[in-house]
Amino acid sequence: MKLLVFIILTITGISVFAMDRMGVCPQSSGLAGICIFDPNVNCLEDSECAAGEKCCSEGCNKVCKRALGVQDHAGACPAPSGLVGICVFIPGYNCLSDSECRADQKCCSEGCGRVCKTAIR
Known part of the structure; x- marks a missing residue:
């Protein structure tokens, strides 16, 4: 069965x-x-x-x-540092959404990728 x-x-x-x-x-x-x-x-x-x-x-x-109904973390992203590097996604370093970052961080643009940064409140 x-x-x-x-x-x-x-x-x-x-x-x-x-x-x-x-x-x-x-x-x-x-x-x-x-x-x-x-x-x-x-x-x-x-x-x-x-x-x-x-x-x-x-x-x-x-x-x-x-997805709808998923809360983004509070605050805003700081300005990008202006550094440019090789555009490679590195799991554990780069992020795609706030859900991958600590509660006090946001997933923010940095060069050609996104990284977790402390949110501006």
């Missing part, structure tokens, strides 16, 4: 291990297009999206969109 349930879940694409991220999806734009799954554009679950995003319905596919 367990094997049958596993096969059904696998065939239908339902993942019992995937955790949904906090927040809700914004409303679909209502645009229709050709229904071809492109792994460079479309997603199947939240874990495929950047921090602060959810895998949301858009037409006949799903795409990563910024």
Whole structure:
């Protein structure tokens, strides 16, 4: 019986291990297009999206969109230092959203990337 349930879940694409991220999806734009799954554009679950995003319905596919209802950290970003470097995303150093930073920090622009900086209050 367990094997049958596993096969059904696998065939239908339902993942019992995937955790949904906090927040809700914004409303679909209502645009229709050709229904071809492109792994460079479309997603199947939240874990495929950047921090602060959810895998949301858009037409006949799903795409990563910024989640609604997720609080940004208080304060504002300080001005960028003006330094320019090699544009490489380094996990643990660079960030994509405030949720990756400490509570007193914001994810701010710095050169060609974003880093956690102490927020101006």
